[in-house]
Amino acid sequence: MERHFDEELANLRKGIxxxxxxxxxxxxxxxxxxxNRDKGRAQAVIDTDDKIDMLELExxxxxxxxxxxxxxxxxxxxxxxxxxxINSELERIADxxxxxxxxxxxxxxxxxxxxLIDIPKLSVVAQNMVRDAIDAFVKRxxxxxxxxxxxxxxxxxxxxxxQEELINDFMAKDIGTASRAVPLLLxxxxxxxxxxxxxxxxxxxxxxxxxxxxxxxxxxx
Amino acid sequence: xDNPAILVKSLDLWYGDFKALKGINASFRGKxxxxxxxxxxxxxxTLLRVFNRMNDLAEGVRTSGEIIINGADILRRDxxxxxxxxxxxxxxxxxxxxxxxxxxxxVFGARIHLEAKKKDLDYLVExxxxxxxxxxxxxxxxxxxxxxxxxxxKQRLCIARLLAVKPEILLMDEPCSAxxxxxxxxIEELMRELKRDYTIVIVTHNMQQAARISDETGxxxxxxxxxxxxxxxxxxxxxxxxxxxxxxxxxx
Numbered sequence: 462m463e464r465h466f467d468e469e470l471a472n473l474r475k476g477i478x479x480x481x482x483x484x485x486x487x488x489x490x491x492x493x494x495x496x497n498r499d500k501g502r503a504q505a506v507i508d509t510d511d512k513i514d515m516l517e518l519e520x521x522x523x524x525x526x527x528x529x530x531x532x533x534x535x536x537x538x539x540x541x542x543x544x545x546x547i548n549s550e551l552e553r554i555a556d557x558x559x560x561x562x563x564x565x566x567x568x569x570x571x572x573x574x575x576x577l578i579d580i581p582k583l584s585v586v587a588q589n590m591v592r593d594a595i596d597a598f599v600k601r602x603x604x605x606x607x608x609x610x611x612x613x614x615x616x617x618x619x620x621x622x623x624q625e626e627l628i629n630d631f632m633a634k635d636i637g638t639a640s641r642a643v644p645l646l647l648x649x650x651x652x653x654x655x656x657x658x659x660x661x662x663x664x665x666x667x668x669x670x671x672x673x674x675x676x677x678x679x680x681x682x
Numbered sequence: 683x684d685n686p687a688i689l690v691k692s693l694d695l696w697y698g699d700f701k702a703l704k705g706i707n708a709s710f711r712g713k714x715x716x717x718x719x720x721x722x723x724x725x726x727x728t729l730l731r732v733f734n735r736m737n738d739l740a741e742g743v744r745t746s747g748e749i750i751i752n753g754a755d756i757l758r759r760d761x762x763x764x765x766x767x768x769x770x771x772x773x774x775x776x777x778x779x780x781x782x783x784x785x786x787x788x789v790f791g792a793r794i795h796l797e798a799k800k801k802d803l804d805y806l807v808e809x810x811x812x813x814x815x816x817x818x819x820x821x822x823x824x825x826x827x828x829x830x831x832x833x834x835x836k837q838r839l840c841i842a843r844l845l846a847v848k849p850e851i852l853l854m855d856e857p858c859s860a861x862x863x864x865x866x867x868x869i870e871e872l873m874r875e876l877k878r879d880y881t882i883v884i885v886t887h888n889m890q891q892a893a894r895i896s897d898e899t900g901x902x903x904x905x906x907x908x909x910x911x912x913x914x915x916x917x918x919x920x921x922x923x924x925x926x927x928x929x930x931x932x933x934x
Contacts, residue, residue, distance in 0.1 A: 672919025
């Protein structure tokens with residue numbers, strides 16, 4: 462028998478997926494803005510953030526409403542509480558896309574410091590991690606969630622490469638490059654943080670599906 | 683587990699040809715609240731009643747297996763049922779005070795089980811009513827009929843009546859189902875108080891109630907104890923699909 466509650470849960474899932482789509486689009490656009498030095502696109506990411514914030518509140522409210530009215534248990538309870546957490550991770554991801562876009566705007570009027578090599582690689586890792594985390598949520602796929610968690614090392618490695626290069630090859634040699642190197646450093650940092658949020662989502666999904674808490678001890682996986 | 687209050691080993695129970703309980707194994711821990719949940723007719727009340735051999739009154743009841751309470755198997759033919767029912771008391775769905783005064787309701791069992799003087803009985807009435815937080819309300823009308831009390835007061839009185847014979851285990855069969863939400867909440871608070879001194883086993887249809895008040899929960903389906911464990915685990919991550927389906931309302 463189909464429960465009315467199942468319909469409500471399906472609506473919540475749709476809300477989270479809408480949130481995910483908007484966050485993914487924000488990352489994509491912020492990176493495109495960086496690569497193409499596109500001020501308008503960076504501004505569009507910043508302008509869209511209000512909509513994402515509104516949607517976050519809507520999804521949160523829906524979760525609280527479902528808990529209050531249905532007193533969910535077991536898998537339903539885990540789905541809703543995980544949904545709330547994923548919702549807030551996605552909002553943070555979208556905020557980081559805004560941060561990237563603001564750094565892009567800082568850079569656009571200045572001459573190019575160097576061709577971008579590792580930052581685009583890091584952005585691909587970040588986008589894939591977010592995509593796979595959302596995919597794992599949709600398919601309730603624990604092994605895909607674990608893959609997402611494993612990718613975080615690669616993100617850290619690339620962030621370190623960017624950091625070392627910008628500090629040692631540019632700023633240490635010529636402090637005058639700092640105004641262009643620091644925004645790039647921050648962009649790498651923002652991308653790496655996006656990967657951390659994707660990892661959090663993956664951990665939440667494992668709890669949602671299996672009821673197992675892997676947060677803070679992922680080395681056990 | 684160290685010395686459970688009730689240890690059930692391979693318990694089967696038949697009503698005539700119908701097997702109502704199938705191979706139940708469980709340990710009920712002392713001074714805790716354990717809920718038994720499950721759909722109507724699953725055998726949960728049967729399990730509760732077997733703990734003080736109330737099923738003996740039904741026709742054609744047969745059991746096999748063991749139920750160890752205080753080191754002895756209560757299913758044995760030679761078990762002392764009077765002593766058992768003193769040690770293991772039952773609270774029912776609808777409060778059932780005797781058509782006697784409040785005072786006489788409390789001392790009724792004590793007169794059977796304990797040899798007590800009037801002064802001792804007065805003290806017993808006060809202590810028992812205090813335990814269920816009725817003393818202040820009723821101390822000036824102990825001679826009045828218990829039938830004039832509110833439903834909640836009647837249920838508290840029935841619990842006080844049990845406490846008066848100094849039991850160790852309280853069995854509660856849907857003790858709040860006749861009560862409104864406020865009265866239910868107060869009885870639940872009382873149960874929390876009582877578990878300091880007593881082992882409580884409660885059968886309830888109200889899953890939120892089981893989740894709220896019990897330390898451990900057992901889920902019974904068609905006479906089988908499907909899952910038994912810590913309440914927080916049962917209600918957040920049950921290990922059996924059938925438990926999950928039942929507590930999320932997908933059963934049936």
